[in-house]
Amino acid sequence: MTKEMEAEFSQNEIKTFAKPVRFVKEASLDGAEIHSITGYLKEKKEMDLIVAGVDIGSTMTKIVLMNTNIITSVIGPTGAEHRQLANKVMEQALVQAGLSFEDVAYVLATGYGRINVPFADRQVTEITCHARGIQSLFPTARTIIEIGGQDSKAIKLEGGKVLNFAMNDQCAAGTGRFLEVIADALELSLSEMSQISRKAKKKEEISNICTVFAEQEIISRLSEGVVVEDIVAGLFAAISRQVFKLAERLKIEKDVVITGGGAKSTGLIKAFEDKLGFTPLVPEEPLLTGAMGAAILGREQVLKSLEKGKLIRRREQRLEKVTFYE
Amino acid sequence: MDKLLNKFASIAVNLYPRLIQWKKETGKKIIGCFPMYIPEEIIHASGMLPITLLGSDDELTLADQYVHPYICQLVRGNFGLSLKGELDFLDGIIFSDFCLTVQMISDIWIYHKPGGFYHQLILPKNMSASHTKRYILQQFNGLKKTLEKLSGRDISESSLKKSISIYNENRKLLHRLYQVRRANPCLFRARDMATVVAAGMLMFKEEHNMLLSELLYHASKAIPLSDGKVRLILSGYLCDMPELDVLDLLEELGAVVIDDDLYVGRRYFHTLTDESINPMEALVERFVEDVPCPTKLNQKRDWADYLSDLVKEAKADGLVSVALKYCEAHQYDFPVLDTSLSQGGVPNLMIESSHRGATGQLRTRIQAFLETLGGRDGN
Amino acid sequence: METKIRPLKMTEKLMGFVGKYWQDLWENHRAGKLVAWCSGVSPHEILKGFGISSVYLEGYGGFCSVAGISTDLCNRAEALGYSPDLCSLIRNFIGATRGTPAPGPEMLPFGGLPKPDLLVCMPYCPGIYKIWERYSRYLGVPLVVIERPRLHDALGKEEINRIMRDTISELQEMITFLEAFTGRRFDYDRLSQSIAYEQEASKLWWDVVGMCRNIPAPMSILDAFSHLFPFHCYRGEPEAVTYYRELKSELDERVANNIGSTIGLEKYRLYWDNLPIFFRIPEHIQKFASYGAVPVAATFPFYFGFPELDPERPLESFAKYSLFTPANVGLQARIDFTTKVVGDYSIDGLVMQRSRTCLVVNMGQDDILKELTKKTGLPSVVIEGDVCDSRFYSDSEVNSKIDTFMEILARQGQRKGQGDDCGL
Numbered sequence A: 001m002t003k004e005m006e007a008e009f010s011q012n013e014i015k016t017f018a019k020p021v022r023f024v025k026e027a028s029l030d031g032a033e034i035h036s037i038t039g040y041l042k043e044k045k046e047m048d049l050i051v052a053g054v055d056i057g058s059t060m061t062k063i064v065l066m067n068t069n070i071i072t073s074v075i076g077p078t079g080a081e082h083r084q085l086a087n088k089v090m091e092q093a094l095v096q097a098g099l100s101f102e103d104v105a106y107v108l109a110t111g112y113g114r115i116n117v118p119f120a121d122r123q124v125t126e127i128t129c130h131a132r133g134i135q136s137l138f139p140t141a142r143t144i145i146e147i148g149g150q151d152s153k154a155i156k157l158e159g160g161k162v163l164n165f166a167m168n169d170q171c172a173a174g175t176g177r178f179l180e181v182i183a184d185a186l187e188l189s190l191s192e193m194s195q196i197s198r199k200a201k202k203k204e205e206i207s208n209i210c211t212v213f214a215e216q217e218i219i220s221r222l223s224e225g226v227v228v229e230d231i232v233a234g235l236f237a238a239i240s241r242q243v244f245k246l247a248e249r250l251k252i253e254k255d256v257v258i259t260g261g262g263a264k265s266t267g268l269i270k271a272f273e274d275k276l277g278f279t280p281l282v283p284e285e286p287l288l289t290g291a292m293g294a295a296i297l298g299r300e301q302v303l304k305s306l307e308k309g310k311l312i313r314r315r316e317q318r319l320e321k322v323t324f325y326e
Numbered sequence B: 001m002d003k004l005l006n007k008f009a010s011i012a013v014n015l016y017p018r019l020i021q022w023k024k025e026t027g028k029k030i031i032g033c034f035p036m037y038i039p040e041e042i043i044h045a046s047g048m049l050p051i052t053l054l055g056s057d058d059e060l061t062l063a064d065q066y067v068h069p070y071i072c073q074l075v076r077g078n079f080g081l082s083l084k085g086e087l088d089f090l091d092g093i094i095f096s097d098f099c100l101t102v103q104m105i106s107d108i109w110i111y112h113k114p115g116g117f118y119h120q121l122i123l124p125k126n127m128s129a130s131h132t133k134r135y136i137l138q139q140f141n142g143l144k145k146t147l148e149k150l151s152g153r154d155i156s157e158s159s160l161k162k163s164i165s166i167y168n169e170n171r172k173l174l175h176r177l178y179q180v181r182r183a184n185p186c187l188f189r190a191r192d193m194a195t196v197v198a199a200g201m202l203m204f205k206e207e208h209n210m211l212l213s214e215l216l217y218h219a220s221k222a223i224p225l226s227d228g229k230v231r232l233i234l235s236g237y238l239c240d241m242p243e244l245d246v247l248d249l250l251e252e253l254g255a256v257v258i259d260d261d262l263y264v265g266r267r268y269f270h271t272l273t274d275e276s277i278n279p280m281e282a283l284v285e286r287f288v289e290d291v292p293c294p295t296k297l298n299q300k301r302d303w304a305d306y307l308s309d310l311v312k313e314a315k316a317d318g319l320v321s322v323a324l325k326y327c328e329a330h331q332y333d334f335p336v337l338d339t340s341l342s343q344g345g346v347p348n349l350m351i352e353s354s355h356r357g358a359t360g361q362l363r364t365r366i367q368a369f370l371e372t373l374g375g376r377d378g379n
Numbered sequence C: 001m002e003t004k005i006r007p008l009k010m011t012e013k014l015m016g017f018v019g020k021y022w023q024d025l026w027e028n029h030r031a032g033k034l035v036a037w038c039s040g041v042s043p044h045e046i047l048k049g050f051g052i053s054s055v056y057l058e059g060y061g062g063f064c065s066v067a068g069i070s071t072d073l074c075n076r077a078e079a080l081g082y083s084p085d086l087c088s089l090i091r092n093f094i095g096a097t098r099g100t101p102a103p104g105p106e107m108l109p110f111g112g113l114p115k116p117d118l119l120v121c122m123p124y125c126p127g128i129y130k131i132w133e134r135y136s137r138y139l140g141v142p143l144v145v146i147e148r149p150r151l152h153d154a155l156g157k158e159e160i161n162r163i164m165r166d167t168i169s170e171l172q173e174m175i176t177f178l179e180a181f182t183g184r185r186f187d188y189d190r191l192s193q194s195i196a197y198e199q200e201a202s203k204l205w206w207d208v209v210g211m212c213r214n215i216p217a218p219m220s221i222l223d224a225f226s227h228l229f230p231f232h233c234y235r236g237e238p239e240a241v242t243y244y245r246e247l248k249s250e251l252d253e254r255v256a257n258n259i260g261s262t263i264g265l266e267k268y269r270l271y272w273d274n275l276p277i278f279f280r281i282p283e284h285i286q287k288f289a290s291y292g293a294v295p296v297a298a299t300f301p302f303y304f305g306f307p308e309l310d311p312e313r314p315l316e317s318f319a320k321y322s323l324f325t326p327a328n329v330g331l332q333a334r335i336d337f338t339t340k341v342v343g344d345y346s347i348d349g350l351v352m353q354r355s356r357t358c359l360v361v362n363m364g365q366d367d368i369l370k371e372l373t374k375k376t377g378l379p380s381v382v383i384e385g386d387v388c389d390s391r392f393y394s395d396s397e398v399n400s401k402i403d404t405f406m407e408i409l410a411r412q413g414q415r416k417g418q419g420d421d422c423g424l
């Protein structure tokens, strides 16, 4: 790219594109600016195409920066109160990778807060993203169970594509939040819960799936003198039962991968293992599979467009606060 | 055309004040039909205006003081309106026992609003028993008799025939409109279609026919719009008005509804009444032969088969079925529908609606479904 | 001070009685005899006339609930995509027969249900017809449907007569169908005989329930919920008569000697509205007993049996039985019936069970309660529960509600006592 071209671009309102120019503005259609990526390719090789996957959950924002490999990944708070921190996490990821926002060619957002992300080019649901992420980690996966903070999901894969999916219905049962509420009630941390559950002699039957009811039930069991480890073991069994039911709707097939925040709890994984009758696969960092999938999808999309010589629609991106759609 | 569509919408959205005004001006009687399966033609032939009670979206209704909240929004909404007195302008209400919730609510309703004019139709569930048609005919005749009493006017065979032909005309016009939509789906928004049909449920069909003809005239002249969108069939909302913001959400996410199986849609007008036979018997036939319904037993066709034919005929990419939360009838059929459609190779999404509008969860589900259909790819 | 329960001797016999029925059923099935699955108060007596054994599925749901496995079974139905809002008895049944993962016979009461040769459906709630249509296809066996139109309050005599006539003709059609199906001629004498047994058992059963009018009541009405099971099994059979005769004589003896269901004073007599919470019956009896309270009345037992059955007019009286049951009438009729029951049993307080998933009993319950309160001035408590699904039930919540309710009753009782004193 020539100096002149750079200069031309810096004048071209697209201030965020000040440094390495990646797209050439071609035309404008209904407000969205269309940029061609061809100019960019001349300059850089495929290797240098940097894409970000941003998974904005209700509590945590997960970001993966990748070219042909993962450059860096960050997990940070979405911001409980005003959910204003997602962009800060992005900044942190960039610092960690020694990049600036302008170096990132394409940003794909996913997760609960994916809708109004001023710095994303496109948004895709976490279902498609987790599926893609898991598929790259475990090509043999057929069934994915994702235990997120707000909801849990089951995804069925066929030939690497999402065949079918199920989500739990407007209820916290079988989600990360449920685990947290109960952990709070027991005054334990999540990892302590997993440890304790290993000591259980039996699983105390917890029948209630409603968070409020379950909390009450657990407290009353404690007062009846049931030991904590049995309760925790029962609790993991109850959650796995609830989520298992969801997956069963799609007919569980091997390999099964468990991901999402809930997959960090070894106690819960053990409960799933009991229920499934075999060992599920768990990614090294289950929180990141969504962001990873997003990055891969983003990359694939850019490359596909390049191949076809197609235009890519790109709005002006701003690394600003995310607003939530509610 | 937009002006015309707005007109339909304003009729459908401003449910009752317009009717109250209309009643004052014309002095005519209005009969509320609790959805569904009320043979409106008989009411029409008596000179009274049949309207369909489409409930209300109010989450908080007075109904909650009298019935627990675990019943479908249509029944809760309607009952709430009634308790508020907003249905007091009606000269009568007709219920039909096609589902448990309506069966139960009718007695509760009458208990709370005694003194009104009510008629409870008891319709059979089994469509192929030897007594089915006799049974329905008796019921329809009973209805006819009470309507004659209420209107003070005999319903002659010829007036009934005339009403039937007006209703059929209405159905034919809607069929044509739906054809135009299939050919040029981006011409209408899904919410437009719903309000066009809903408006017809709230006015004399003669008048609706005129508006429809006008709409058709404009629509047939419109230039075809290219879409590149995911083509969907929307099914469900078994006897309720679909939530307009859910319809909008589908479109926002890159889909276009090319045909439907909604109550406020094709289910309402699909089946014509046979004009060549005795009119009362023709109405019975219509009830028996109507679109497959989860509240009916032993119908000639399966709902799933009907839907998958619809998908194929309309060359749709997939089907979204929305069941109202607590709608037993639909929910008992959900798993079977899902399996049969999937086996038949029809991609489908089954969602449950609790009338909370376009929530984040709903958005994720629909968007993920569209992603599996390959929507938005390469956008 | 814990009040002790005085258990009925018949309770020990109950499981043996019921177990025998299931054993016979399985044997019949293995011997190649026909078995029918029935839903609602179906005409088991007609089936008996063809020598067909029958299972009452909602009753089986009750067994599963008592055995504490219903919630698990419901889960297995939900894994097929059935919504947890649907009737738990039906979900229980779907879970037991088609659930995923399939439950092993060892976990199901009586080893599960033998495969049917026929389905008969005459349910209280129309939602269920559809399930049966599916089952008929799935199992490849015929389905007999008999409709049960609701007798709305506003229906005129003429209309009710018409419904009666239609129901009778449906029953006749069923007979014609079964004659072709089994290749046997229908044995009308056997039907009359069956109806006669049913009538006898009904009379005994209503007597048994009526004995709780006695102060102290010889048993808790929650006990009666369990003692209903022989009724579910031995419809139109002499065994039911034997069972209820024995039960009645035990209660007669208690009444004669003024022996109550608990050791200690029967301080409060309660009315229990709606269906039982099958998986908590003993716990509830105990809980109430700890306050000296005994639930003595309910309408549910009257859903079963019909003393007006008439062996001379079997079909007609059966049609009446199935239509006029308190579960199939309008709101006003339900209010009247409940008021009558509450009036008959010297009640001190009302326990209103919600039965979350059964619309037949919980729609209109608020109005019934309001009317009862207006007419009787009795204090009441509403508890959330369900026949089968323990996820709609919370021990701690229900217990604390009962505790509070008992405090209210105690306070009112005191006030009543003081009032009397002053009057003297």
Ligand code: SF4
Binding pocket: B072, B073, B074, B075, B099, B100, B101, B102, B237, B238, B239, B240, B295, B324, B326, B327, B328, B329, B330
């Ligand atoms: S069929 Fe469903 S939506 Fe219609 S009234 Fe009954 S429960 Fe409500």
Ligand code: SF4
Binding pocket: C058, C087, C088, C089, C090, C123, C124, C125, C128, C357, C358, C359, C360, C361
């Ligand atoms: S909903 Fe009620 S009446 Fe219907 S089957 Fe269930 S328990 Fe019986």
